Amino acid sequence: MQTLADILIQKIFGVSPQGWFWTGTCYLVVIVLFCLVLLIFAALFAGITSWVERRIAARMMSRVGPNRVGPQGFLQWLADGLKLFLKEDIIPSGADWPLYRMAPYFVFAGMFGTFVALPFGASLVAADLNVGIYYLLAVTAFVIVGIIMGGWSSNNKWALFGGIRSAAQLVSYEIPSGLTVLVVVLLTGSLSTQEIIKAQGGLPWDWFIFHSPFTVAAFFIFVTAALAEGNRTPFDLPEAESELVAGYATEYSGFRFVVFFFAEWANLWVMSALMVILFLGGWRIPFVSVEATTSTWWLIALSFVIFCVKTLVMVFFVIHIRWTLPRLRIDQMMKMCWTYLVPAALVCILGTMVWMGIADWQTIPGRAMRGLMFLIAAFVALKWLARVRYTYMSDRDLYQKMDGRPLWYPPWRLP
Amino acid sequence: MSAVSHYIGNIWTAATSFFEGLSVTMSWMFRRPMTIQYPDKIDKPIDQQLPERYRGFLEVDIRYCIGCSACMRACPIDCIRMEVAKHPESGTRMLTRFDIDVSKCMFCGLCTEVCPTGCLHHTKLFEGTNAHIENLVLRYVDVPVEPFKMKKGEENPIDRSGNIARSRLKDFFAPAPPEFQGSRQGDLTG
Amino acid sequence: MENPKDPRILELHVPQAPAVPGEMLVNMGAQHPATHGVLNFLMVTDGEVIHKAIPNCGYLHRGMEKIAEMTPYPAYMPYTDRIDYLGAMFANQGYAMAVEKILGIEVPRRAEYCRVIACELNRIASHLIATGCSAMDLGAFTPFTHWLRERETINDLTEELCGARLTYNYMRIGGVSADLPEGFSDRVLRFLDHFKPVITEFDRLISLNKIFMERLVNLVPISTEEAMDWGLVGPNLRASGVEVDLRKHPGYSVYGDFDFQVITGRGFKGQIGDSYDRYYVRVLEMYESCKILRQALEKMPDGPIMAEVPKKLKPEKNEAYARVESVRGEMGYYVISDGTDKPYRLKVKTGSFPAMAMMEKASEGVMVADVVALISAFDLIAPEIDR
Numbered sequence: 006m007q008t009l010a011d012i013l014i015q016k017i018f019g020v021s022p023q024g025w026f027w028t029g030t031c032y033l034v035v036i037v038l039f040c041l042v043l044l045i046f047a048a049l050f051a052g053i054t055s056w057v058e059r060r061i062a063a064r065m066m067s068r069v070g071p072n073r074v075g076p077q078g079f080l081q082w083l084a085d086g087l088k089l090f091l092k093e094d095i096i097p098s099g100a101d102w103p104l105y106r107m108a109p110y111f112v113f114a115g116m117f118g119t120f121v122a123l124p125f126g127a128s129l130v131a132a133d134l135n136v137g138i139y140y141l142l143a144v145t146a147f148v149i150v151g152i153i154m155g156g157w158s159s160n161n162k163w164a165l166f167g168g169i170r171s172a173a174q175l176v177s178y179e180i181p182s183g184l185t186v187l188v189v190v191l192l193t194g195s196l197s198t199q200e201i202i203k204a205q206g207g208l209p210w211d212w213f214i215f216h217s218p219f220t221v222a223a224f225f226i227f228v229t230a231a232l233a234e235g236n237r238t239p240f241d242l243p244e245a246e247s248e249l250v251a252g253y254a255t256e257y258s259g260f261r262f263v264v265f266f267f268a269e270w271a272n273l274w275v276m277s278a279l280m281v282i283l284f285l286g287g288w289r290i291p292f293v294s295v296e297a298t299t300s301t302w303w304l305i306a307l308s309f310v311i312f313c314v315k316t317l318v319m320v321f322f323v324i325h326i327r328w329t330l331p332r333l334r335i336d337q338m339m340k341m342c343w344t345y346l347v348p349a350a351l352v353c354i355l356g357t358m359v360w361m362g363i364a365d366w367q368t369i370p371g372r373a374m375r376g377l378m379f380l381i382a383a384f385v386a387l388k389w390l391a392r393v394r395y396t397y398m399s400d401r402d403l404y405q406k407m408d409g410r411p412l413w414y415p416p417w418r419l420p
Numbered sequence: 421m422s423a424v425s426h427y428i429g430n431i432w433t434a435a436t437s438f439f440e441g442l443s444v445t446m447s448w449m450f451r452r453p454m455t456i457q458y459p460d461k462i463d464k465p466i467d468q469q470l471p472e473r474y475r476g477f478l479e480v481d482i483r484y485c486i487g488c489s490a491c492m493r494a495c496p497i498d499c500i501r502m503e504v505a506k507h508p509e510s511g512t513r514m515l516t517r518f519d520i521d522v523s524k525c526m527f528c529g530l531c532t533e534v535c536p537t538g539c540l541h542h543t544k545l546f547e548g549t550n551a552h553i554e555n556l557v558l559r560y561v562d563v564p565v566e567p568f569k570m571k572k573g574e575e576n577p578i579d580r581s582g583n584i585a586r587s588r589l590k591d592f593f594a595p596a597p598p599e600f601q602g603s604r605q606g607d608l609t610g
Numbered sequence: 611m612e613n614p615k616d617p618r619i620l621e622l623h624v625p626q627a628p629a630v631p632g633e634m635l636v637n638m639g640a641q642h643p644a645t646h647g648v649l650n651f652l653m654v655t656d657g658e659v660i661h662k663a664i665p666n667c668g669y670l671h672r673g674m675e676k677i678a679e680m681t682p683y684p685a686y687m688p689y690t691d692r693i694d695y696l697g698a699m700f701a702n703q704g705y706a707m708a709v710e711k712i713l714g715i716e717v718p719r720r721a722e723y724c725r726v727i728a729c730e731l732n733r734i735a736s737h738l739i740a741t742g743c744s745a746m747d748l749g750a751f752t753p754f755t756h757w758l759r760e761r762e763t764i765n766d767l768t769e770e771l772c773g774a775r776l777t778y779n780y781m782r783i784g785g786v787s788a789d790l791p792e793g794f795s796d797r798v799l800r801f802l803d804h805f806k807p808v809i810t811e812f813d814r815l816i817s818l819n820k821i822f823m824e825r826l827v828n829l830v831p832i833s834t835e836e837a838m839d840w841g842l843v844g845p846n847l848r849a850s851g852v853e854v855d856l857r858k859h860p861g862y863s864v865y866g867d868f869d870f871q872v873i874t875g876r877g878f879k880g881q882i883g884d885s886y887d888r889y890y891v892r893v894l895e896m897y898e899s900c901k902i903l904r905q906a907l908e909k910m911p912d913g914p915i916m917a918e919v920p921k922k923l924k925p926e927k928n929e930a931y932a933r934v935e936s937v938r939g940e941m942g943y944y945v946i947s948d949g950t951d952k953p954y955r956l957k958v959k960t961g962s963f964p965a966m967a968m969m970e971k972a973s974e975g976v977m978v979a980d981v982v983a984l985i986s987a988f989d990l991i992a993p994e995i996d997r
Contacts, residue, residue: 329752
């Protein structure tokens with residue numbers, strides 16, 4: 006980030022900031038500016054994703070979703086946010102005052118601290134740490150502290166249930182998360198996020214996910230662990246609406262509630278971005294080398310766009326999973342983590358090491374394996390699309406006979 | 421060995437069932453949502469879309485009421501109040517009052533079945549919200565009228581369009597009737 | 611009988627502190643997001659595992675049986691709708707059958723066929739809610755809304771038939787209130803054609819989902835003897851393997867004319883009588899109801915829809931008990947008449963009541979998240995329990 010700050014100051018003021026006596030202040034201003042930009046990005050993303058999720062969820066459920074506030078309901082999230090800001094700030098009597106007030110900010114810090122190490126594009130990263138991935142995994146652990154504090158300090162047995170369940174879940178799922186990250190680190194040789202992306206290629210069969218069957222398995226283990234870390238269905242028992250009204254956030258109202266849910270939505274971005282960085286090639290552009298990408302500004306912009314598109318596809322996948330699957334019970338969740346995910350992740354590490362020993366990345370057997378994995382994945386994806394079409398066609402004519410109107414109503418047709 | 425096959429079997433069932441489930445929800449993204457966006461985006465007015473037998477607000481075409489009060493006796497919750505009095509001078513029977521308390525009515529339709537002429541019938545109206553609950557008493561007799569002389573077997577041209585009830589339903593912000601002004605209900609929205 | 615000095619017996623009006631340290635007394639309150647009405651459970655739990663869960667009903671008590679003593683016989687029909695608002699046709703039919711028994715009236719065949727059609731449509735509608743709520747309580751909101759969409763079509767059909775979508779008031783003492791409208795048979799058949807593949811799709815979405823099966827399979831298997839001891843009825847009893855269906859033995863109305871199976875649980879994915887059986891029996895019963903509907907629409911006879919019933923019903927001193935196979939089991943009406951136009955006593959026996967009582971035994975040793983799954987697998991609804 007220092008280089009980025011230097012470039013910026015050079016461009017704006019025309020002089021190099023080295024050697025000024027107020028260099029420190031300049032850098033501080035630039036840091037604050039970057040954080041503001043990231044905060045605005047996270048806030049916008051959280052708000053807009055809540056609208057997008059509600060519309061997508063509604064179409065999956067044969068409904069319409071919010072469409073009255075603003076064009077197609079686009080300002081719904083602003084209205085919700087404004088309403089929550091204006092709500093009365095209630096602190097339950099008997100609640101542990103300092104902890105109650107601090108809890109949402111811990112959760113927020115745990116989520117927002119990850120934004121600084123996410124590479125949004127070719128040289129667009131707020132802090133190019135050489136322990137990037139390690140830092141990301143460590144910062145997300147703040148969320149656990151915040152949730153326990155929130156659950157305990159609410160002076161409410163149901164909130165306590167939610168908090169403790171969530172703590173157990175988050176701590177347990179850190180392990181498979183870390184182990185699958187280890188698979189990727191093995192392949193790269195570095196912990197830095199930019200290095201991990203540079204080690205992959207732009208084309209799908211150059212991504213880490215298709216390196217060997219073990220990395221495919223590692224990808225799915227990572228997806229599961231990331232969903233559990235983000236408290237998303239099928240792992241959202243801590244905030245299960247059918248049992249505990251909002252889990253650890255039951256007693257919160259107004260601005261603090263906003264912070265909790267802001268953290269959850271923005272965490273969607275972080276978890277999807279991690280999936281993309283580690284396994285799906287990050288911002289790499291097909292057919293363009295790393296040096297070319299980092300030198301021209303429009304390629305940097307293109308890399309930003311590619312990163313965002315890939316992350317949004319993964320966000321859609323996470324939303325799709327949420328509105329399809331029921332939730333796991335806490336003991337089933339624990340059992341799955343410790344008996345299925347952790348051993349599988351260890352096997353993946355072993356397998357990747359073995360495969361790396363047998364066939365290097367660019368040799369013929371390595372390429373053949375990557376091509377084979379890609380073909381299998383494409384085949385499964387096509388089979389899935391055929392299944393979607395079959396499901397749709399099995400009802401189309403009968404619905405039209407019953408209702409009189411055609412069943413076809415694609416998602417781009419807004420009601 | 422069976423433990424291992426059980427283990428692998430679990431993973432395989434999970435994967436295939438998620439595959440199926442995700443395909444079903446994705447197919448719903450391409451289907452017509454069943455929401456009727458009432459009242460903004462409906463193609464016909466809602467009372468033309470409701471079926472014939474719909475049980476909405478009650479309406480009486482007072483020209484054809486014979487004053488038998490069978491409806492009052494049939495109602496399970498006493499929401500119809502009908503009074504027949506003798507004219508002070510001529511001594512004939514006159515209908516002085518026919519009030520239906522729509523806030524109490526449970527729209528069961530028992531009263532419409534026992535009406536001999538069919539002048540008491542359901543309309544297709546259901547939009548009658550009001551700020552004062554006293555405004556939900558629909559009064560169908562303004563001046564005392566003579567009851568109808570029914571001839572057996574004759575079809576009576578009863579107005580079933582719902583216009584009579586519409587004219588009696590008050591606007592949302594209409595003030596409470598004068599006999600209730602000053603009570604707590606009447607003071608709430610002035 | 612348990613020892614009354616056992617400190618773990620909680621008195622409902624004075625919740626005592628739990629005896630064992632580490633236990634909490636938690637209230638799964640009357641207002642709860644799990645949509646089964648106002649049910650209350652007092653639970654003694656150590657955080658996740660429940661040691662005792664005492665059902666506490668009465669939050670939806672409306673005095674239905676007392677109201678019957680003040681309402682003339684024909685005027686009580688709308689009240690029976692509200693005793694079980696998800697299966698209102700059955701409640702109507704039970705009451706009508708009890709009073710018809712006292713009066714000795716025989717219902718015309720066409721009216722019986724209309725009753726069967728209305729009842730089976732209502733059975734499908736109510737099972738849609740029951741199975742949908744099972745899914746929703748476990749976290750999958752999508753299948754519930756798909757089922758609500760199908761239920762909308764059924765609601766529209768009943769709206770054409772009798773004028774209301776939930777509280778039908780369709781049956782009368784001696785028959786039904788209105789004949790089938792024009793084109794009704796066509797519309798019902800088209801709906802049934804559309805509905806059959808949708809049940810398969812629902813199965814693919816949720817019934818065969820691994821997580822759903824993990825949550826419900828082998829959850830509180832109830833054996834045949836236990837189910838009969840505790841007085842369970844309806845799909846709960848059939849799921850435990852007992853082949854009891856009032857439509858077959860002893861049979862009532864014109865169900866003898868139709869060919870359909872009685873679905874019993876046979877351990878579809880686990881033990882016989884577990885929660886998955888109770889859930890899946892309902893899904894399969896929907897297929898059977900579709901069969902019955904098709905046969906009824908085909909074989910519909912002509913004739914009057916209402917028997918000759920005196921205008922003012924004043925039955926002599928008599929009593930009768932009539933039962934119907936309602937959605938949640940056997941619904942029985944016991945009417946005592948005393949010569950006036952109002953009953954002397956009306957007692958309603960519903961199917962959710964024993965299931966609610968069974969919850970206390972069934973929820974020992976399960977986790978808090980399972981209580982919600984159990985409530986929806988037993989298909990308890992508050993209006994039936996409290997009346």
